[in-house]
Amino acid sequence: MVKILVTEDNVAKLEEIINFLRSKNSGNLEILVATNLVEFSQKLGEDIDICIIDVRIPAYTGAEAEKNGLGIIQHLKSSPNPHIKLIAISSFPDEFEDIRSKFERNGCILANFHEKDVWQNALEILIMQSAANTKKDFLIFTALRKERAPYTSFPELNGKAVSSDGITRYDVEIGEKCGSVIELPRMGLVDAAVTAGKYIELYSPKLVAMSGICAGFDGKAEMGQLLVSELAYEYQSGKWSGDGFKSEPYQIPVSEGLRSKILHLIEEEGNVSNFEIGWNGNRPSTMSEPKMVTFTSGSAVIADAAHMDHVQQFHRRVSGLDMEIYAIHRAAHLSIYKPDVICAKVVVDLADKSKDDRIQEYGCFVSSRFIIKAIERYFQPNA
Known part of the structure; x- marks a missing residue:
């Protein structure tokens, strides 16, 4: 599931963005909407994959729209999930010369809303990238094959062996959560640290x-x-x-x-x-x-x-x-x-x-x- 947070206060612009997202929805997209900074803070979570940013957005309900987009980016970059993909879609391209370097320096794509093909293509790529990055709720590491063996014998885990990312993992379900059992290549501190570090980041x-x-x-x-x-x-x-x-x-x-x-x-x-x-x-x-x-x-x-x-x-x-x-x-x-x-x-x-x-x-x-x-x-x- 790819979770997308759309920050946008313009009703017509918001509707067009959401309609595009729904046209790409094969059942694996969840769309959240924030029309001001207060709602953005309430709906931001560690599991957000993509944030669509409005350069001009109100601080709270009833306030005037201001250039709060950069503030949203800075907040996201300091969040527990710094890998959120960012795209700012603005209806004011005349402002791009002054703000482009600040947005792009923070890893945010800056797109002109009136150039529909550009922002839609960019957003489609971000969705594809996020869908390819499989998340796990938990990881279980074992150092020996005999330590991994019990997990493969428990039918309630609905386990499945998967060979990818240079290692054979055993994907399991515990309750409603999904994870993997990963056997270290070798015993010891070095293999444990390298393997755990790699798969935690992945x-x-x-x-x-x-x-x-x-x-x-x-x-x-x-x-x-x-x-x-x-x-x-x-x-x-x-x-x-x-x-x-x-x-x-x-x-x-x-x-x-x-x-x-x-x-x-x-x-x-x-x-x-x-x-x-x-x-x-x-x-x-x-x-x-x-x-x-x-x-x-x-x-x-x-x-x-x-x-x-x-x-x-x-x-x-x-x-x-x-x-x-x-x-x-x-x-x-x-x-x-x-x-x-x-x-x-x-x-x-x-x-x-x-x-x-x-x-x-x-x-x-x-x-x-x-x-x-x-x-x-x-x-x-x-x-």
Whole structure:
């Protein structure tokens, strides 16, 4: 669906623009109208794809039309969605010499309303470009094929494998929202950061998630426990010198609003059993309640208790260790879209020599079930 906001106060001009848009409407256009700046502010949203701007428009109902078009552009360029396509259609071409550079410098096409073919052709191109840019409400990243596998086994997601943009994604539906499950090319911070950054910019999701398996710190997490990140950092950042390694971890928390939602979901579910529905394989020997924790990430696999003790010294509350979560948090934090982040992984080892693969598939299954439930809750109104 391509959403278009038309700012125009002249009834005849507005009618002609809307009639043209409707002639191009194959069921994939939504048209909003603002006749003054107040209505523009009320109807502007992050999901606007194209804004058609009137150079002269009133500030409020009953006011005289003034040159407020540039103000609209400047407001749009500072909005949460700076990729809105802009076209200004003016009935006053004599003013173009004075304003053209200001509009075009801000990425706005300036068209003469009396040259119908010109503005209609330009608008048609913008509609085609917007329709080609597929948006996703959410993205789910996994580092391993076994972590992606549960999503392909849930028929209620109406999943479909799609090969495009240089990667095979698995498009799914959760409630009324559409998203994709994307498997990273390789494990680790670098691939996670690059891949997440690329697809966040491409699909501009409101929510980014990750599920899978991780290691836990002995005494802070239990085997088979579902851990959800409330803060993530990289344990490898810092400086090596003659005195050894001095850590300088950069920490990225989830938003307080999201943290509250996840805590409420965890408390409401009570235990992990609701996320096990449909599972028939190995289970942990003891069951532990899900909890929100601090995660730390690094590119190396750790299988040594002494090294885990060293990593644990950086943050007294750290409970989970993996190779990607910090990168997912960081990619979302640096994005112009600033999506929320939910990362959930199940502890399948304590990063010592006695690794056990028996509950890895269980961990992939339970964490994916939790992510699906969390996404449902995230998009519920007033949740």
